[in-house]
Amino acid sequence: MTNKTSPTDTGFLSDVQTLRARARKHIEEGAVTGNYGADRDTVLKLLNEALATELVCVLRYRRHHFMAKGIHAEPIAAEFKIHADEEQAHADQIAARIVQLGGEPDFSPDGLAARSHSEYVEGDSLKDMIRENLVAERVAIESYLEMIQYLGDRDPTTRRMLEGILAVEEEHADELADMLSSE
Ligand SMILES: [Fe+2]
Numbered sequence: 384m385t386n387k388t389s390p391t392d393t394g395f396l397s398d399v400q401t402l403r404a405r406a407r408k409h410i411e412e413g414a415v416t417g418n419y420g421a422d423r424d425t426v427l428k429l430l431n432e433a434l435a436t437e438l439v440c441v442l443r444y445r446r447h448h449f450m451a452k453g454i455h456a457e458p459i460a461a462e463f464k465i466h467a468d469e470e471q472a473h474a475d476q477i478a479a480r481i482v483q484l485g486g487e488p489d490f491s492p493d494g495l496a497a498r499s500h501s502e503y504v505e506g507d508s509l510k511d512m513i514r515e516n517l518v519a520e521r522v523a524i525e526s527y528l529e530m531i532q533y534l535g536d537r538d539p540t541t542r543r544m545l546e547g548i549l550a551v552e553e554e555h556a557d558e559l560a561d562m563l564s565s566e
């Protein structure tokens with residue numbers, strides 16, 4: 384590293400020595416440095432709720448994938464499976480971030496539904512299933528928006544991850560709304 388663009392010159396970053404000393408001091412904290420601006424316990428709690436939400440969505444979509452019946456069922460059942468897999472990928476991303484922040488991902492089935500923001504509703508008809516999934520997606524969208532607002536610039540990495548997930552939940556909701564209107 385050269386000192387050509389020394390952060391001290393810009394006046395808004397800590398000088399290199401201070402940054403290096405701080406990074407060394409709490410080395411056991413891994414990716415979490417002294418400049419981490421959010422309340423870590425709060426972020427970990429929020430992320431574990433998001434993890435539970437994603438896991439409940441995986442279970443609901445998978446149930447619907449296997450139970451979808453009727454004349455229009457086949458493409459919709461296939462879409463439910465795609466959504467289930469995407470929710471699983473979200474759960475994995477969130478769990479990895481929890482560990483990166485020094486926490487532990489809560490995969491316990493005990494209390495899973497209570498930790499989740501969205502609900503596990505089986506639904507009787509294909510239309511019910513689509514509607515329940517749309518409700519769950521809208522709940523997820525709301526809660527991710529709130530988390531993103533809370534994080535702001537305090538934890539940009541977690542915020543960016545959640546923004547990516549949010550964009551997919553919006554696509555899911557959009558697809559489900561289209562299915563409902565074409566039913
Ligand atoms: Fe998701």
Ligand SMILES: [Fe+2]
Nearest residue numbers: 520551552555
């Ligand atoms: Fe989703």
